[in-house]
Amino acid sequence: MRNIRLMIKEQTPLYIFVAVLFLVGVIFGALIVSALTLDQQQDLGEYLGSFFVTVDQQVLPADTGSFWAIAVLHLKWIGLIWILGLSVIGLPGILILDFLKGVLIGFTVGTLVAQYSWHGMLFALVSVAPHNLVLIPALLVCSAAAIAFSLQMIRSRVLGQRRPSVNRPFAMYTMLSLSMALLILGVSSFETWVTPAMMRWVTPYLIFKS
Template identity: 85%
Template sequence: MRNLRLMMKEQTPLYIFVAVLFLVGVVFGALIVSALTMDQQQELGDYLGNFFVTVDQQGLPGAQESFWNIAALHLKWVGLIWILGLSVIGLPGILILDFLKGVLIGFTVGCLVSQYSWHGLLFALVSVAPHNLVLIPVLLVTSAAAIAFSLLMIRSRVLGRTRTPVTRPFAMYTLLSLGMALLILGVASFETWVTPVMMRWVTPMLV
């Protein structure tokens, strides 16, 4: 555990870098909303309207089914980052995933605010924000660890500057990723059983 904490402390600059990249993605995603044409905004408004009516009248899918779908989606994201960190050519892919995650969140919140003003912001606060307060740090920590391991592989195997064994760093990298995966299961549980309740509270304001 001490070595793991030391590794995370050493990766602080990478945390800052991926966090800034993610925030740039959020801003970019929000700007995309303002760039939509009137027809696209109308189609988006119709889709959201139908979604809110469905949630208000029928609720959301069963909890058990939703849990595994949500958990699988988040775990695939973490797993992909872990795999990309193992390869030298995967480094750009990690950066793209972090940026893309920011774009998706920025676009989602931007759409809600654009269509429903402060009611949309309120819905975003109960449906998007809570679980992402844990999910985003999990993804950023995993990404920083993946970037660090990928850079180690570049220095050790490609550039040949060091001959440091990668077994220990790999084990620590994998252990960290597994820990983040366990947190993902907690996030999926919250998103499955708590988030829908809060969404049902706010949805009547949007119908």
């Protein structure tokens, strides 16, 4: 664990870089909402209205099947980032994934706010924000580690620089990714059993407004 903490400290500039890239994606996603046509906004409003009614009427508690569906969805991001970090050509893919994740969150929150004003912001705070406060940093940590390992591969394989064996960096990179994967399992538990209850608490306000 000490080696992993040291690795994280050394990669601080990469964390800043991927965080800025993610924030740019969030801003871009929010701007997309304002660029939608009136018909597209109306379609989104109708879809959200139906979604809120479904959430409000859902009385069955979530089961383990729901948990694994959510967990697998998040773990796919971790797994894809890890795989891209192993290849020399995977670096652009990691950056695209971070930017895309920001776009998705920015578009989601922007749509809720555009459609429902502060009620939409309240819904975003209980449905989008809680688990993403842990999920996004975990993804960014994995992304920074993947970029660092990919750069090391580029220096040793493409540029032909003499570098120490990649066995230890690979082991640390994999251990870090597995640690983030375990953290995401905990986040998925929260998203499965706690977030729906919080959403049902807020949805009556949005149904009334719609």
